[in-house]
Amino acid sequence: MPYVSSAQNNQKPVQIYYEDLGKGKPVVFIHGWPLSGSMWEYQITQLTQHEIRCIIYDRRGFGRSDRPFTGYDYLTLANDLKAVLDELNLNEVTLVGFSMGGGEIAKYFSQYGNSRVAKVIFISAVVPFMLKTDDNPDGVPKETFDTMLQAIMDDRPGFLEAFNKEFYGVGLLNQPVSNAYLASSLNKAMDASPIATIACAQSFSSTDFRKDLLKINVPTLIIHGDKDKTVPIKLTGEQTAKLIPGSVFKVYEGAAHGLWFTEKEKLNQDIIDFIVP
Numbered sequence: 001m002p003y004v005s006s007a008q009n010n011q012k013p014v015q016i017y018y019e020d021l022g023k024g025k026p027v028v029f030i031h032g033w034p035l036s037g038s039m040w041e042y043q044i045t046q047l048t049q050h051e052i053r054c055i056i057y058d059r060r061g062f063g064r065s066d067r068p069f070t071g072y073d074y075l076t077l078a079n080d081l082k083a084v085l086d087e088l089n090l091n092e093v094t095l096v097g098f099s100m101g102g103g104e105i106a107k108y109f110s111q112y113g114n115s116r117v118a119k120v121i122f123i124s125a126v127v128p129f130m131l132k133t134d135d136n137p138d139g140v141p142k143e144t145f146d147t148m149l150q151a152i153m154d155d156r157p158g159f160l161e162a163f164n165k166e167f168y169g170v171g172l173l174n175q176p177v178s179n180a181y182l183a184s185s186l187n188k189a190m191d192a193s194p195i196a197t198i199a200c201a202q203s204f205s206s207t208d209f210r211k212d213l214l215k216i217n218v219p220t221l222i223i224h225g226d227k228d229k230t231v232p233i234k235l236t237g238e239q240t241a242k243l244i245p246g247s248v249f250k251v252y253e254g255a256a257h258g259l260w261f262t263e264k265e266k267l268n269q270d271i272i273d274f275i276v277p
C-alpha cells in the first residue's frame with residue numbers, strides 16, 4: 001500500500017496512507033473528523049471521469065495511517081499535508097477540506113503560503129474559529145466541548161452513534177441516509193484511534209484560524225449547509241467568506257453537515273465547475 005513518510009521535530013516518522021487516482025488537474029481531499037479518506041468515495045468515483053486526478057489520504061491516527069500518541073495539533077497536521085504534496089510532487093493543486101480538514105488548509109497557508117496550491121475549497125469547514133471567547137462572543141462555549149470530550153471518553157460508541165445522526169441531519173421525520181450508510185459511517189469512526197479522536201476534537205474546537213485565513217490568496221470556494229448543527233454556518237462559513245476577499249460562498253439550503261454525501265451530485269458538479277471552468 002502507498003505511504004508518505006512525515007518526519008517532524010526529530011520524532012519517529014509517521015506513515016501517512018494515501019491513494020492517487022485518475023489523471024488531470026490534481027485535487028487533494030482532506031477528510032473530516034472522525035472519519036478517514038474513504039469518506040470521499042462518491043467524489044473520486046465521479047471526478048476522475050472529468051480529467052481530475054484525485055488524491056485522498058488518511059490523517060494520522062485515522063484509517064490506515066500510523067497512530068502515534070502525539071502530533072494532533074494543526075501545525076503538525078499541516079506538515080503532514082505538506083509531506084503528501086512534496087512526496088507526490090504536486091503543483092497547481094486544489095485543496096479540498098471538509099469540516100476539520102479546512103483547518104489543515106488554513107494552517108498550511110500560514111506556514112507555506114500558496115506553494116504548490118492553485119485553488120481552495122472549504123466544505124462544511126470548522127474555520128475560522130469555533131470556540132467562544134471575549135473576541136469571538138458567538139462561538140461555542142468551552143463547556144459544550146468539554147461535555148462532548150467527556151462523553152467520548154465515557155462511551156465512545158454511544159457518543160458517535162448519536163453524533164452520526166446529527167452529522168447527516170437524521171430525525172424522526174427526516175432520513176437523508178440509509179441505516180446501512182449510518183452503520184458504515186459509525187464503523188469508520190470507531191476504527192480511528194481513540195487518542196487521535198479526542199486530541200483532534202480538542203484541536204478543531206480550540207484553534208483560532210482567523211489570521212491563517214488572511215494568508216489565503218488563491219481562488220477559494222466555500223460551501224456550507226444552512227441546517228448544519230455540527231458546524232453552524234453563521235459561525236464558520238459566513239465568517240470565512242468575509243475573511244477571504246473574492247471568495248465564492250455557496251449555501252446549500254436544507255443541508256446538514258454531511259453534505260458531501262447527502263448532496264453529492266450537486267457538490268460534485270460545483271467542484272468540477274470550480275476546478276475545470
